Amino acid sequence: MSSPLPVASPSQQGVDARGVLALLDALQEHPHVDPHSLVVVRHGHVVARGWWAPYAPDQPHLLYSLSKSFTATALGLAVADGTLSLDARLVDALPELAASATSDRARSLTLRHLVGMGSGHLAETWDRAQAADPDEPLRGFLGIEPEREPGTVFAYNQPCTYAVGAAVQRARGETLLGQLGPRLFEPLGVAGTERFGWQQHPRGRDLGFTGLHATTDAVAALGVLLLQRGRWGERQLLPTAWVDEASRAHLPTPHEPEVDWQQGYGFQLWRQRHGFRGDGAYGQFMLVLPEHDAVVAITSDTPDMQAVLDAVWTHLLPALGDDGSGGADADEELAQRLAGLALPPAAGAPEPSDGPTWDGLLLTPSEVLRPGDAALEDVRVERRDGAWWLRVQESAAPEGGQAVATGQQVGAGWRFEVPVVPGEHRLVEAPVPDELGGGAVPLAVSGGWVRAVGGSESLRVEVRFLQTPHRLVVTGESASASVRARWVTPPLRAGSLAELRSPALARQV
Numbered sequence: 001m002s003s004p005l006p007v008a009s010p011s012q013q014g015v016d017a018r019g020v021l022a023l024l025d026a027l028q029e030h031p032h033v034d035p036h037s038l039v040v041v042r043h044g045h046v047v048a049r050g051w052w053a054p055y056a057p058d059q060p061h062l063l064y065s066l067s068k069s070f071t072a073t074a075l076g077l078a079v080a081d082g083t084l085s086l087d088a089r090l091v092d093a094l095p096e097l098a099a100s101a102t103s104d105r106a107r108s109l110t111l112r113h114l115v116g117m118g119s120g121h122l123a124e125t126w127d128r129a130q131a132a133d134p135d136e137p138l139r140g141f142l143g144i145e146p147e148r149e150p151g152t153v154f155a156y157n158q159p160c161t162y163a164v165g166a167a168v169q170r171a172r173g174e175t176l177l178g179q180l181g182p183r184l185f186e187p188l189g190v191a192g193t194e195r196f197g198w199q200q201h202p203r204g205r206d207l208g209f210t211g212l213h214a215t216t217d218a219v220a221a222l223g224v225l226l227l228q229r230g231r232w233g234e235r236q237l238l239p240t241a242w243v244d245e246a247s248r249a250h251l252p253t254p255h256e257p258e259v260d261w262q263q264g265y266g267f268q269l270w271r272q273r274h275g276f277r278g279d280g281a282y283g284q285f286m287l288v289l290p291e292h293d294a295v296v297a298i299t300s301d302t303p304d305m306q307a308v309l310d311a312v313w314t315h316l317l318p319a320l321g322d323d324g325s326g327g328a329d330a331d332e333e334l335a336q337r338l339a340g341l342a343l344p345p346a347a348g349a350p351e352p353s354d355g356p357t358w359d360g361l362l363l364t365p366s367e368v369l370r371p372g373d374a375a376l377e378d379v380r381v382e383r384r385d386g387a388w389w390l391r392v393q394e395s396a397a398p399e400g401g402q403a404v405a406t407g408q409q410v411g412a413g414w415r416f417e418v419p420v421v422p423g424e425h426r427l428v429e430a431p432v433p434d435e436l437g438g439g440a441v442p443l444a445v446s447g448g449w450v451r452a453v454g455g456s457e458s459l460r461v462e463v464r465f466l467q468t469p470h471r472l473v474v475t476g477e478s479a480s481a482s483v484r485a486r487w488v489t490p491p492l493r494a495g496s497l498a499e500l501r502s503p504a505l506a507r508q509v
Contacts, residue, residue, distance in 0.1 A: 004189035008045035011324030019319020050338035054444035060213040067212035069278030072268035093167035120146030154251035165208025197503030213502035223295035301469035348448020363483035388420040422448030437506035
């Protein structure tokens with residue numbers, strides 16, 4: 001898949017390729033960072049672009065809260081064409097919910113308050129809003145009294161973005177993703193949008209605050225559009241005034257725990273020590289650096305997002321000096337490195353030393369795995385046609401259980417089978433039954449048998465859900481017939497493992 005932007009060597013755009021190489025080293029060597037992709041743009045040209053196998057440029061990636069920046073862009077487009085006003089009250093944009101606003105402060109909430117995370121609440125309210133009305137969380141949200149006057153205090157609050165997305169969808173009569181296709185992605189030249197998807201709740205309403213699955217190229221292209229203050233080629237896709245307003249700090253954020261979250265908040269964009277950004281849980285980044293005329297897009301899986309930013313500031317920023325001092329040799333070294341990026345597969349032997357004793361073994365889960373409402377029911381190891389297979393069965397959701405991301409009832413648990421393949425990432429399309437959405441979930445699997453120092457032997461399999469940041473690690477022992485399954489980082493708002501993919505891959509009903 002080609003980039004939507006022109007490509008140049010780093011030195012042609014004044015970038016020292018040695019700084020990019022140092023950034024790659026820092027990301028790969030950090031014990032808590034699992035890098036998936038990196039795109040660096042300088043002076044409107046892509047100077048570095050790579051994916052760590054088994055991740056690939058055509059696979060959309062769950063962006064988590066980086067989705068918010070796309071929702072704000074949809075609002076900017078609606079404001080630009082006069083469909084909505086930033087000063088419109090939410091109860092006027094969604095009049096059927098007006099009766100749910102139980103206070104003057106709730107009734108006064110405007111789209112400007114909401115897109116800037118200035119609802120007046122002092123903490124996250126999503127769980128409270130959904131508990132109050134699972135079918136329509138906005139009713140629950142409007143029933144929660146803001147502790148302060150709207151527009152006076154910042155709190156990172158999912159219903160704010162959710163409300164903005166709902167208002168934009170109502171005003172334009174189509175989903176956020178449906179709007180952004182022709183109005184953003186197509187003009188930017190982003191490819192593969194047919195595989196993009198956005199989780200919904202209730203059915204038909206894109207979540208807005210999370211759930212967008214899009215490619216790293218799409219993230220980089222949006223970053224360049226914002227860097228260029230809304231201009232793309234000869235077209236002004238977003239008003240310059242909107243980009244300027246969206247990217248400045250409207251409310252202070254001094255109480256955030258990390259330094260690059262303490263620089264203030266705009267319209268679904270964070271200010272940072274250098275420029276501004278959109279970001280999402282576990283290391284999804286769109287970094288816009290106006291002072292360097294650069295954009296950096298990153299997808300990854302990490303619990304330490306500040307570490308990723310620190311690596312960019314330490315290694316990449318000094319390389320953006322406009323002299324390209326690394327020269328052609330460094331450019332060539334970087335090109336070769338980017339072409340060969342790969343994550344190591346799980347280690348293990350191809351066969352257990354005790355052989356057939358594993359065949360057909362039912363491994364009883366010793367820990368409950370709950371990505372949402374589902375849990376593991378059983379795990380089996382089987383040998384078929386000269387190969388080993390791991391079969392994982394989810395239990396059904398509890399009666400009345402819901403997949404929060406989609407609003408759909410979760411029925412029978414998903415069962416999938418993966419090969420036990422040491423020394424490589426085996427790509428698998430795990431089929432999903434129609435009652436759980438149909439289609440398939442793209443996986444990469446590696447693993448084998450590992451002997452501990454004391455002589456005991458265990459099975460270890462890593463299952464990467466390729467359209468998300470997440471990796472499931474399953475270990476089993478034959479002696480105790482037990483299994484442990486853990487997430488390196490736990491999924492957010494998934495009711496079933498079958499939901500860990502772009503919704504575009506599910507059967508449309």
